[in-house]
Every structure is written in structure tokens, then in C-alpha cells.
Amino acid sequence: DAGITQSPRHKVTETGTPVTLRCHQTENHRYMYWYRQDPGHGLRLIHYSYGVKDTDKGEVSDGYSVSRSKTEDFLLTLESATSSQTSVYFCAISLTASNTEAFFGQGTRLTVV
Amino acid sequence: GQQVMQIPQYQHVQEGEDFTTYCNSSTTLSNIQWYKQRPGGHPVFLIQLVKSGEVKKQKRLTFQFGEAKKNSSLHITATQTTDVGTYFCAGRSEETSGSRLTFGEGTQLTVNP
Numbered sequence: 001d002a003g004i005t006q007s008p009r010h011k012v013t014e015t016g017t018p019v020t021l022r023c024h025q026t027e028n029h030r031y032m033y034w035y036r037q038d039p040g041h042g043l044r045l046i047h048y049s050y051g052v053k054d055t056d057k058g059e060v061s062d063g064y065s066v067s068r069s070k071t072e073d074f075l076l077t078l079e080s081a082t083s084s085q086t087s088v089y090f091c092a093i094s095l096t097a098s099n100t101e102a103f104f105g106q107g108t109r110l111t112v113v
Numbered sequence: 114g115q116q117v118m119q120i121p122q123y124q125h126v127q128e129g130e131d132f133t134t135y136c137n138s139s140t141t142l143s144n145i146q147w148y149k150q151r152p153g154g155h156p157v158f159l160i161q162l163v164k165s166g167e168v169k170k171q172k173r174l175t176f177q178f179g180e181a182k183k184n185s186s187l188h189i190t191a192t193q194t195t196d197v198g199t200y201f202c203a204g205r206s207e208e209t210s211g212s213r214l215t216f217g218e219g220t221q222l223t224v225n226p
Contacts, residue, residue, distance in 0.1 A: 035216075040122070042201060043156065043216040058213065059114065090155060098205060099144055101158035102214060 006105040019078040023091030031094045032074040036087040081112045115140045115206045119217030127225050132189040134220035136202035143207045145185045151198045192224050
């Protein structure tokens with residue numbers, strides 16, 4: 001497996017609290033992504049990064065923010081968690097933008113109660 | 114925006130039967146990738162198709178990319194219990210630049226021994 005570590009792996013939080021998920025890679029890949037996975041929806045892109053301090057929105061970015069201050073770390077923040085954000089979150093990395101495979105982390109299961 | 118649709122959502126087969134999942138995009142794709150996710154696991158890259166009409170094989174798995182580069186299929190011959198999991202297609206649109214990889218909803222395959 002590629003060197004991708006997500007933390008925490010599981011989290012339960014209360015509605016309205018801020019939550020930060022971390023993705024750490026040791027592959028020096030330029031591109032990093034945050035997806036959420038929900039039954040019947042597959043994997044939906046939240047935000048992605050194409051370099052340090054360079055990020056862009058995906059298809060379901062509302063309620064989420066990201067930061068990438070170092071090549072190896074990509075943080076996903078839920079500013080005020082809602083029950084609709086209960087999901088499994090996957091971080092992924094890729095070497096290039098267009099024609100290389102994405103490597104996924106193990107996932108973070110987040111429950112907002 | 115780009116949409117990638119996958120059918121069927123679920124497929125239940127007896128071991129030894131064949132299995133096919135289909136992927137259709139609303140836009141022309143520059144390439145298409147296939148991933149497999151075992152239960153409780155993370156998506157793992159299987160293959161990438163780039164050329165119109167391309168066919169690739171991996172042992173019992175056959176992948177096709179349509180002539181119009183808007184659809185793809187994965188066919189498994191003589192399924193085994195090790196094939197259990199969810200299969201996702203993911204495509205990048207030719208019409209937009211950048212690194213957005215849009216996933217289909219996935220086909221969940223179960224195999225009865």
C-alpha cells in the first residue's frame with residue numbers, strides 16, 4: 001500500500017462542533033484529494049489540492065474547508081459538524097493530474113450525533 | 114457537471130457465474146479507471162483505459178472502453194468468492210482540465226459459494 005495515513009480512523013462528535021481530519025503521505029505526490037463515501041452515492045469529491053497552498057472545491061464542498069501547508073499533509077475541517085456529514089471520508093493521492101492512478105488511505109469513519 | 118452512472122447497483126451471483134458492470138458518462142472521457150473496494154476496505158486501483166475501443170484483460174477480468182469514450186464495462190468470468198466487493202469506475206472529462214476524477218456509484222458484487 002502507498003504511504004498514506006489518515007487520522008483519526010474513527011470519530012464520534014456532536015452537532016455543531018468543529019472537526020479536523022488529517023491525511024499524511026510519504027510518497028511526495030503533488031495531488032491530494034478528500035472524498036466522502038455514502039451508500040448509493042459512491043465516492044464524491046469534497047476538495048482537492050494540486051500543491052502546497054493550492055486547493056480547489058469538489059462537487060460537495062459546502063460545510064468543508066481544507067488546508068495544505070506542507071506537501072505531505074492535507075487537512076479537512078468541518079467548521080460546524082452536522083448529522084448530514086456522518087460518512088466515511090477517504091483521502092487519496094496521485095502523482096499527476098490526469099493519467100495516473102489514485103492511491104487511497106484507509107478511511108475515517110465520522111459519526112455526528 | 115460531469116456525471117458518471119454505473120449499473121447495476123447490486124449484483125448477486127453464484128460462484129462460477131459471470132458478472133458484468135457498466136459505466137456511462139454524460140461527457141466524453143479522456144480516460145477511465147476501475148477500482149475495487151473490499152468490504153470494510155478502501156478503493157484499490159485495478160486498471161486505466163485511455164484509447165477509444167480499448168480492451169484490456171487481467172486474468173478473469175476484461176475491461177472495455179467504448180468507441181465514443183463515454184462508456185465502459187468490467188466483465189468477470191467465472192466469479193470466485195475472492196471477487197466479492199464493490200467495483201467503481203472513475204473518469205476524467207475531456208471537456209474540463211484539471212484533476213477531477215468523477216466516480217460512479219459502484220456495483221456491489223456478492224458471490225455465493
